[in-house]
Amino acid sequence: MDAMRFSTLAHRAHDLCNPLDEATVDAACARLGLEAMDPGRRPRVIDVGCGKAGMLIRLALRRPIAGIGIDLNPAHLAEGAERAARRRVADSITLLEMDATRFDAAPESFDVAISIGAAHALGGCEPTLRTLRSWLRPGGRLLVGHGYWRREPAPEYLAVLGASASEHGRHADNLALAARLGLEPIADWESDREAWDRYENLYAETALAFAADHPDDPDAAAIVARVERWRDAYRRWGRDTLGFGLDLFAR
Numbered sequence: 001m002d003a004m005r006f007s008t009l010a011h012r013a014h015d016l017c018n019p020l021d022e023a024t025v026d027a028a029c030a031r032l033g034l035e036a037m038d039p040g041r042r043p044r045v046i047d048v049g050c051g052k053a054g055m056l057i058r059l060a061l062r063r064p065i066a067g068i069g070i071d072l073n074p075a076h077l078a079e080g081a082e083r084a085a086r087r088r089v090a091d092s093i094t095l096l097e098m099d100a101t102r103f104d105a106a107p108e109s110f111d112v113a114i115s116i117g118a119a120h121a122l123g124g125c126e127p128t129l130r131t132l133r134s135w136l137r138p139g140g141r142l143l144v145g146h147g148y149w150r151r152e153p154a155p156e157y158l159a160v161l162g163a164s165a166s167e168h169g170r171h172a173d174n175l176a177l178a179a180r181l182g183l184e185p186i187a188d189w190e191s192d193r194e195a196w197d198r199y200e201n202l203y204a205e206t207a208l209a210f211a212a213d214h215p216d217d218p219d220a221a222a223i224v225a226r227v228e229r230w231r232d233a234y235r236r237w238g239r240d241t242l243g244f245g246l247d248l249f250a251r
């Protein structure tokens with residue numbers, strides 16, 4: 001079935017489509033330095049692969065921003081716009097349905113750049129760090145959330161993910177790469193097992209509930225098969241193999 005449709009259905013109940021816990025997300029938002037920026041100017045913030053604009057909404061609730069969210073998924077963006085309106089921060093957020101590689105930002109034009117669980121949108125971890133760095137003004141903040149290997153991935157696990165071992169490094173490798181690109185590390189966090197389990201369980205339950213409620217949907221059987229395969233792989237290998245890091249840098 002269409003991967004975007006599956007992702008949309010499985011993430012229906014998620015606010016953020018990533019395995020970070022709320023305390024970590026809050027800590028990262030607090031460290032972006034928005035409050036210290038010129039009160040007479042809205043900080044310019046970009047979130048690449050913004051999903052339902054969960055990060056931009058959190059930041060706009062802290063203070064008015066000039067936020068831009070880019071995503072390919074129109075359903076996620078529509079939900080993000082609805083949520084922003086409900087939280088009365090719609091005037092802080094512009095959502096663009098487009099491929100991130102086509103976004104043409106002026107160099108050094110943003111105060112904050114974000115990519116969480118969406119490094120593939122700009123071609124991987126290194127191109128994401130390079131591109132977002134180039135969009136940031138000197139002193140601007142870069143927040144990147146990405147998968148990493150806790151240990152060597154089993155070939156069977158890679159087959160289920162449809163990934164290659166070279167897709168991720170260790171968390172420390174990602175931090176070292178950022179340092180080589182001239183980014184100054186401020187803080188980094190890792191998703192813990194409980195937060196991953198919460199994310200995966202909600203993902204599976206939501207997809208299965210859709211299939212149960214829509215038995216005549218042409219994708220119903222494929223959804224169940226996919227969730228069962230994914231859940232089995234998570235239990236067998238995923239918990240011990242795949243980590244998720246959130247790194248904050250200054251340019």
Ligand SMILES: C[S@@+](CC[C@H](N)C(=O)[O-])C[C@H]1O[C@@H](n2cnc3c(N)ncnc32)[C@H](O)[C@@H]1O
Binds near residue numbers: 072116118122
């Ligand atoms: C795992 S989700 C993370 C969403 C959001 N950052 C969050 O943490 O809630 C990845 C997002 O990247 C988007 N995406 C994937 N490829 C993209 C591309 N080439 N351009 C823009 N967005 C893309 C997907 O549509 C999806 O919403």
